[in-house]
Amino acid sequence: MCYILAGVIGGIVGLSELLQRYSYGIVDIVKTMSTYAYVGLNAVVSMASLFLMTYFDFYFGIDVETGVAKALIAGLAGVVIIRSAAFKIKANDQDYDVGFGIITNVFLMRADRSFDQERAKKQAGEITAVMEGIDFYKARNDLTTLCLTLMQNLPVEQQTLLRKEVDILSTSEVQLETDRVKAIVLGATIAKYTGTPVLKEAIVSLGDCIKSTPDPGLDELGAKVDEMILKLAGK
C-alpha cells in the first residue's frame, strides 16, 4: 500500500515537471503516450527510494511512525537522492558525479526527449496549417504582441525571451531561405510559450492584417538598397 502511495506521489511529481516545462495543455500532455513512460519512471523511482529508505532506515532525520508518512517522504524527498549525485570525484582534472542520478537521469531524460519528439511530431502539422498564408514580416510584431497580451500570466523573462527569439528570426543570422518557413518557425516559437490554441485565436483575430500579399514597393526598396550598397562600397 505504501509503495503504491509513494508511486502515485512520484507520478504526480513527474506530471508536474512536464506541466512546468512545456506549454501544452494538460489534455494534450495526457493524450501523449510518452507522458506515461515519464510518469511511470518517476513512480518507479519513488518506490525505489521508499525501498532504500526502509532498508537503510534513513528518513532525513524526521521521526516517522506510519507507512503513509514514509511514502510521503519517499515520494517528495527521497527521489532527490535517487535523482541526484551523492558526491563528485575528481579525475583527470574533471569532476564526475557519483550516485544513482547517473543512471536514473539517463532514463528520465530519454523519456522526456521521447515526450518532446512525440509532441513535436503532432504539433508540426498543426503549426504549418495554422501559419498557412501568414506573412512573417507583417506577423512578427503584431502576432507576438497579441499572443503575449492574451496570456495573462506569462513571466516577464519569458516574454522578453520570446521577443528576442522573434528578433533573431528577423535577422540575416538565421539563414532561412523562404518567408513561408520563417512564418512556420515564428508560429512554432510563439506556440512554445503560449500554446497553439492562443496562437490560433490571435491569428483569427488579426485576420487579413497579417496575411501575405505581394508588396512591389518593398521589393523596389530592396533593389534600391542593393544598388546603394554597391555605390557606397565601390567608392
Place this chain on the structure above:
Amino acid sequence: MTMEKNRNLLSFAGFLAGYKLGNVPESGSLELQPMYKEVQKLKQTLYSADVPTAYVKYVDSALESLRDPERLLAEKLNSVVEQVDLLLPQKGEALSKQPELEVEFDRLIRQIMVYVLKLAKPTRDKALLQKVLKTSAELH
C-alpha cells in the same frame, strides 16, 4: 529535483541565442560586431581630430544603442542612422582643417552605412529602409 532544461535551447532561434551567450561580443551580437567596430573607429577619429565633445556624444549614443540588449535590431539601426544624420552636418565645421581625418571620417561613415543597409534589408521595415536610403543618398 527537476531536470534542468534551458528554455533557450528549445528552438533553433533560441539555440542561436544560447550559443551567442557563450561568445558574446561587445555589441551583444555577432552580426552587429563589424559595424560596432567601425563606429568605435569613428569615435577614435573624432578624438584624434580634437572635435568638441558634443560631436563625440553622437557616436557614443550610437554605440550605446548598439549595445543595448533591450533594443530590437530595427531600433538599433534606426538609432545609428539618426546619429549619423546629426553628425553629418557638423562634419565641415569639425574636420575642414584636417583633410586626412576628413577622408577617414567619410570612409568610416560610408562603411557604417553599408553595414546598416545590409542589416536593414532583411528586416523589411519600410520606414527604416526609406530612412537609411535617404541618409545614404546624402553620402553619395
